[in-house]
Amino acid sequence: MGSRLYAWLDSRLRLRPIERTLLDEPIPGGASWIYVFGSATLFLFVLQAVTGMFLVVYYAPTPDHAYDSLRFVETEVLFGAFVRGLHHWGASGMVVAIGLHMLQTFLYGAYKPPREVMWMVGVLLFLLTLAFAFTGYLLPWDQNAYWATQIGINMVGTVPVVGDLLVRVLRGGESLGALTLSRFFAVHILFLPAALLTLVLLHLFILRRVGPAGPWSEERARAGSETFYPRQVYMDAVVIGIVFLVIAILALTVRFPLADKADPSDTSFVPVPEWYFLFYYQLLKYVHGPLEPLATWVLPALFFLLLVFWPFIDRNPERHPAKRPAALASGALFLGVVFALLGVSLRDLYAVPRVDPSVARGKALYAQFGCSGCHRIHGEGASVAPDLSYVGDTRPDREWHLKHFRDPQSVVPGSFMPKFPLTDEQRQDLTSYMLSLKRPPGAEPA
Numbered sequence: 464m465g466s467r468l469y470a471w472l473d474s475r476l477r478l479r480p481i482e483r484t485l486l487d488e489p490i491p492g493g494a495s496w497i498y499v500f501g502s503a504t505l506f507l508f509v510l511q512a513v514t515g516m517f518l519v520v521y522y523a524p525t526p527d528h529a530y531d532s533l534r535f536v537e538t539e540v541l542f543g544a545f546v547r548g549l550h551h552w553g554a555s556g557m558v559v560a561i562g563l564h565m566l567q568t569f570l571y572g573a574y575k576p577p578r579e580v581m582w583m584v585g586v587l588l589f590l591l592t593l594a595f596a597f598t599g600y601l602l603p604w605d606q607n608a609y610w611a612t613q614i615g616i617n618m619v620g621t622v623p624v625v626g627d628l629l630v631r632v633l634r635g636g637e638s639l640g641a642l643t644l645s646r647f648f649a650v651h652i653l654f655l656p657a658a659l660l661t662l663v664l665l666h667l668f669i670l671r672r673v674g675p676a677g678p679w680s681e682e683r684a685r686a687g688s689e690t691f692y693p694r695q696v697y698m699d700a701v702v703i704g705i706v707f708l709v710i711a712i713l714a715l716t717v718r719f720p721l722a723d724k725a726d727p728s729d730t731s732f733v734p735v736p737e738w739y740f741l742f743y744y745q746l747l748k749y750v751h752g753p754l755e756p757l758a759t760w761v762l763p764a765l766f767f768l769l770l771v772f773w774p775f776i777d778r779n780p781e782r783h784p785a786k787r788p789a790a791l792a793s794g795a796l797f798l799g800v801v802f803a804l805l806g807v808s809l810r811d812l813y814a815v816p817r818v819d820p821s822v823a824r825g826k827a828l829y830a831q832f833g834c835s836g837c838h839r840i841h842g843e844g845a846s847v848a849p850d851l852s853y854v855g856d857t858r859p860d861r862e863w864h865l866k867h868f869r870d871p872q873s874v875v876p877g878s879f880m881p882k883f884p885l886t887d888e889q890r891q892d893l894t895s896y897m898l899s900l901k902r903p904p905g906a907e908p909a
């Protein structure tokens with residue numbers, strides 16, 4: 464049936480020449496697992512587009528409703544938390560995949576003639592990926608998103624001559640507010656996808672014109688070639704499947720909670736950027752005063768200019784890594800600095816205890832409704848009702864707490880606890896607080 468349908472379509476649309484163009488391209492030296500990163504990056508972009516479209520169905524890009532619309536997706540929409548998790552972890556996966564793709568290209572010297580333009584387009588794709596991450600970060604409109612974006616925009620303001628103009632363009636006005644959010648939303652879902660899709664098509668077009676670079680060994684490349692289908696397609700499909708499985712597991716098991724709703728008056732809040740910006744965040748801590756522009760725009764501008772024009776800077780005609788010591792040493796030095804800064808930043812972050820925003824909201828609700836008038840926690844409060852100091856150990860079932868807050872008598876017959884007017888979100892927050900009340904690791908029950 465499938466073959467007959469394909470033959471019918473081919474007779475009208477001439478599909479076989481397209482099939483030959485896409486699948487019969489020769490790969491010098493044959494298929495290899497090292498060539499899978501480009502396809503993985505493309506898959507992750509498609510995943511981001513699909514999950515983003517589903518999120519946009521519920522998202523309201525205004526300061527009054529953006530945060531609440533995402534809370535609604537997280538708590539009320541069927542599979543909403545899973546789709547948001549896929550989108551969040553897919554963004555991280557895309558940064559990793561495109562980084563590995565560029566690293567493989569750099570290691571194999573695949574930016575050398577005649578592939579200079581393909582490398583330059585790839586660098587622009589990397590820049591667009593970072594732009595996606597920056598513009599998407601504001602959209603939840605929580606404290607972290609608001610203040611991290613504020614810092615990013617302020618950094619743009621340090622650019623001489625055009626800095627103030629760029630800040631006004633990014634903000635859409637004099638302050639970060641409704642126009643900023645709607646502008647970032649439009650750029651994130653309209654302008655950047657259009658630009659990225661254009662560059663992806665251009666990247667693939669150039670690849671088809673100049674062909675894959677193949678292995679760095681000329682002897683192996685001359686030994687023979689292999690078509691893209693079937694072995695390279697199989698390898699790409701296996702890696703794409705593994706990537707999706709990892710992201711799906713992360714989306715299901717690792718929560719990505721919202722912080723509190725954005726509060727422009729809370730200037731004491733210290734934001735934490737995504738992990739792929741942490742090394743840069745750490746660098747900014749070391750540069751102050753008149754040297755600040757060096758870190759905010761001079762070094763980034765020089766780095767990306769160097770990256771774009773690297774095929775013309777590295778004049779060594781050899782592709783074998785052993786014959787390109789200067790290029791490999793430069794790349795190793797850059798990666799060493801990045802990972803060192805990232806390691807220091809992660810160490811500092813984990814040294815500071817962090818509270819789940821849901822737990823903090825639950826604790827505030829506990830105080831708001833005067834629960835300490837009946838319950839005691841770590842010696843504070845009355846002892847009319849059960850002590851809740853370690854209720855997270857004695858009652859670890861989230862569903863039990865949710866039912867209890869919905870109707871206390873349904874799970875504890877005869878309970879005198881009243882039915883408080885709680886929303887579903889408030890019940891979730893109170894439950895998170897209850898589950899956080901546990902004995903320290905290694906402590907024995909009294």
